[in-house]
Amino acid sequence: MPMTFSVLNLQSPFPNSSGMPWSFHNLIELEVKWNFVKKIIPSSELLQLQKLEKIHVKHCDWAIEVVEALEEAGRNRNSISGHGFDEPSQTTTIVRLSNLTQVKLDNLGSLRNIWKSNQWTTFEFPNLTTLYIYKCDRLRHVFSGSMVGSLLQLQELHITDCDLLVDVIVKDASGVVEEESDGKSNEILVLPHLKSLSLYYLRCFQGFSLGKEDFSFPLLDTLVIKECPTIRTFTKGNLATPKLKEIETRFGSFYAGEDINSFIKIKQKEFSDNWDYD
The missing domain is CATH 3.80.20 (24 nucleotide stem-loop, u2 snrnp hairpin iv. U2 a'; Chain A)
Incomplete structure (x- = not known):
């Protein structure tokens, strides 16, 4: 059954294994506000969020990143066919959140990255x-x-x-975005x-x-x-x-x-x- 999850004044929107046994496979809307977490969606939870449609984050003064990129270890562990993770090469994993349509970010004073790609991860949002x-x-x-x-x-x-x-x-x-012309069109x-x-x-x-x-x-x-x-x-x-x-x-x-x-x-x-x- 699809669900909406609102987080207020918690340490993390996604409790770890030592916390409550949440399952977010059917989550369609995530709202996080007045929270002290630094990374709203950790890379370890990306596999669970393939149905996610809306993200709303507001007044989270400590948040530095909304969607955390995979590191090498997490990439190898989470790359499962059919779950939004594709590996076109040995170096980059494509993380695709196909159902995400809306993102609202409001008063995030420390935010440095919304979804930062790195050498291990490239994000795709085909329905945003x-x-x-x-x-x-x-x-x-x-x-x-x-x-x-x-x-x-x-x-x-x-x-x-x-x-x-x-x-x-x-x-x-x-x-992909070049600062200097290399003579090509x-x-x-x-x-x-x-x-x-x-x-x-x-x-x-x-x-x-x-x-x-x-x-x-x-x-x-x-x-x-x-x-x-x-x-x-x-x-x-x-x-x-x-x-x-x-x-x-x-x-x-x-x-x-x-x-x-x-x-x-x-x-x-x-x-x-x-x-x-x-």
Whole structure:
């Protein structure tokens, strides 16, 4: 029977073997709030969470990671066919949470990683549709480059008041997001269902992606960028947004045109010139 699990003021949302004999195979919704745990979902519990649809974490000041990546020992122990773990090579395990659709993160002051890929683990969320991030001041990035290809259903991404956030997609160890051109044609990364992207009060934000890849958002029709004073560009590569007509900014709504990157540079220059004049 599917179930919802809410955790309040406990040491861990997942008791270990010495605690109560919980089973989370049917868990569909996890809510954790006002908790002192550092890692919300430890790697040892990933096998049990293949039915998980929603994650909501709020006011957990000690949390540094939401989904913990597997280390080598855990990877070897948990790699079981048919349970969301695939091993394409001897070095990397793909952890796929196929039913996860919604993640909300609210007031996590110490959060450094939501789902950090490492040399042993790459995460995939093929049905994630909605991601809300609010006031996670130590978070610097959202997705690693190797995760982008799995975000086939992502529709809404809203990020607000995260002081140290630099970009949404960061280069990872796989080299998916390259910082330097190697002379080859750029890869095109597609978020096929992304419709709404909002970026508010991100004082260190420099761009959606600072790598060289080209991006395509074929359904994006809402883009809000407000109070992001250090933004330099949206993407360094080319960007296709055929349905986007307007960009909402602190100065009002403006026609997006065909080149968001040029628009951002022009508006930033206007802002700098006005600031210098004042």
